[in-house]
Amino acid sequence: MKPLSIEIIGSGVAGLCCALLFAQRGCTVTVHSASQGFDQSCCSWWAGGMLAPWCEMATTGAIIGKLGHDGIKFWAQHHAGTVAKGSLVIASQRDLPDLHQFAARTEHFERCNASDIEQLEPDLAGRFTNGLFFPEERHVDPRAALGETVALLRTLPNVHLRFESALSLEQLTTPTTEDWRIDCRGLSARDQLPTLRGVRGEMLVLQTRDITLHRPVRLLHPRYPLYIVPRHDHQFMVGATMIESDYRGKPTVQSVMELLSAAYSLHPAFAEAQIVEMGADVRPAFPNNYPKIVQNGRTLFVNGLFRHGFLCGPALAQRAVDFVLDGHIDTEIWNEYTA
Ligand SMILES: Cc1cc2nc3c(=O)[nH]c(=O)nc-3n(C[C@H](O)[C@H](O)[C@H](O)COP(=O)(O)OP(=O)(O)OC[C@H]3O[C@@H](n4cnc5c(N)ncnc54)[C@H](O)[C@@H]3O)c2cc1C
Numbered sequence: 001m002k003p004l005s006i007e008i009i010g011s012g013v014a015g016l017c018c019a020l021l022f023a024q025r026g027c028t029v030t031v032h033s034a035s036q037g038f039d040q041s042c043c044s045w046w047a048g049g050m051l052a053p054w055c056e057m058a059t060t061g062a063i064i065g066k067l068g069h070d071g072i073k074f075w076a077q078h079h080a081g082t083v084a085k086g087s088l089v090i091a092s093q094r095d096l097p098d099l100h101q102f103a104a105r106t107e108h109f110e111r112c113n114a115s116d117i118e119q120l121e122p123d124l125a126g127r128f129t130n131g132l133f134f135p136e137e138r139h140v141d142p143r144a145a146l147g148e149t150v151a152l153l154r155t156l157p158n159v160h161l162r163f164e165s166a167l168s169l170e171q172l173t174t175p176t177t178e179d180w181r182i183d184c185r186g187l188s189a190r191d192q193l194p195t196l197r198g199v200r201g202e203m204l205v206l207q208t209r210d211i212t213l214h215r216p217v218r219l220l221h222p223r224y225p226l227y228i229v230p231r232h233d234h235q236f237m238v239g240a241t242m243i244e245s246d247y248r249g250k251p252t253v254q255s256v257m258e259l260l261s262a263a264y265s266l267h268p269a270f271a272e273a274q275i276v277e278m279g280a281d282v283r284p285a286f287p288n289n290y291p292k293i294v295q296n297g298r299t300l301f302v303n304g305l306f307r308h309g310f311l312c313g314p315a316l317a318q319r320a321v322d323f324v325l326d327g328h329i330d331t332e333i334w335n336e337y338t339a
Helices: 015-022 054-055 061-080 093-104 116-122 141-157 188-190 253-266 266-271 311-324
Strands: 004-008 029-034 087-090 110-113 129-134 157-164 180-183 197-209 217-219 226-231 235-239 274-285 291-296 299-303 333-335
Touching: 004 015, 015 029, 015 141, 015 157, 015 311, 054 061, 054 299, 061 141, 061 311, 087 093, 087 116, 093 129, 110 116, 116 129, 141 157, 141 180, 141 299, 188 274, 188 299, 197 253, 226 253, 235 253, 291 311, 299 311
Parallel strands: 004 029, 004 180, 029 157, 087 217, 180 299, 291 333
Antiparallel strands: 087 129, 110 129, 197 235, 197 274, 217 226, 226 235, 291 299
16 A cells, blocks of 8 residues: 655654654654754744643643653654753752642652752752652753754655745645645744644753763742753753743843753752753643644644653654544544634
8 A cells, every 4th residue: 555645744853753763653744844954043043942731730730741751752762862860850949839730730750858969969958848840750851852853854755855845825725745744934824724823942051171061950839830850061051031922032031040040049050050041932822721733634733842842742643643644533632713
């Protein structure tokens, strides 16, 4: 039987996960992307890369935990650089009630006292007395993980990557000549998915040799869920603001001050760090902040990944494959298209 041909639009985390999983099932895959590759034009470029389903459950629903569990398995299998050291949530003495509330809304954690925190993160010794450790959580460097995915896709004979190939709305509303179209355009798909909205996120990358962290550390804060993710070469990604806006411009002074002050309250050594990078992009989100697959004939939209692109993108891609190749529908995330 002739393999199914799949047209994928977009090369962010959703598009690249779909491309890989369809290709691995023997489909002929063509990716069209407005981007020059996996690059700064994708929201996915700016992500922290945290695979933290149980931390996220404290502010979202169980569905994120379920999809995220699959995401952790996907990255462990597909990206050797996946770091399996868990994540740590801490709060200053003043914000301890927030830590208790956080604990009440989630699971899969161990409570930590000052000496546990010191064992996990020696550089935080003496700074925090209470925390929650989530041993099963993971993290990736998004640029390394998706850079590697693109490199792998380039080697597969059944995959064709067409970068700098933006499709117009007219092309996107004309039925595809391939068997299926998988639309992974992130926020740009608002022209066909009008309930999609933008949630702006700003981030920084700092570099210092004066502090070592082994895992993402979240600092509970009344305004933003702030976190610091260690990366290669003594770099730290500090993220991320959550602003109801679709403005993609550079980070604002206020946001940068808040991110920097969070880093400083985690450890004053960050005061001497170099600011290597500042960035911002807009997360695609549906009204309930849960991702969806929306079916319109032979087009599937994989979208609404909000702050969970790396966490939940692989599970959504797997569900798209399960539907197209095996006819399985996951009703929790499935929606029929309504114009
Ligand atoms: C600061 C920040 C931190 C984050 N941290 C995390 C985190 O720690 N963990 C996590 O899981 N998630 C995180 N996220 C969320 C994650 O980045 C998003 O959920 C994810 O990037 C959405 O991916 P996407 O593939 O849907 O969209 P995108 O990455 O934006 O990709 C869309 C693609 O579609 C292409 N495209 C658009 N229009 C067209 C067209 N007409 N024709 C062809 N191609 C087109 C674009 O060029 C692009 O390649 C974070 C986000 C931000 C901003």
